[in-house]
Amino acid sequence: MSTDLSEFIWFKSSYSSAEKDCVEVAFLGAGAVGVRDSKDPAGPALVFPADEWHSFTARIISGGLDQSQS
Template sequence: MLVREHLHVHLQATLAWRKSSASNPSGNCVEVAALPDGAVAMRNSRHPTGPTLVYTRAEIAAFLDGVRAGEFDDLAD
């Protein structure tokens, strides 16, 4: 099991950031990027130089499964 002391990191590499096509013009969205080690980085699109969170592929997969199942629909209301 991988244990991280810090999920917040400052990335040095140039990454291919992307966000949902449903993102609104005011930039209320998060962006994600694949990291060279297979992890996934996430940041606030309004603050691209701010903090970045890093998740494993398994963590992202579990979250996306929950999204597809509607487990977080109440957060968008």
């Protein structure tokens, strides 16, 4: 199934410079978050439930996904 996500506001991290490619995120409403490759904005996007996205980003911030600590 393909859904047009072009009407949403996509953003990159403030740590990303203009020259670097990275992921972009959009809050899609209805409890969903979209994630796509900034090099291919018309390409596919992954859509996650907002609570799962927030759990994922909280683990990143807390260092919970840092494999160098294992």
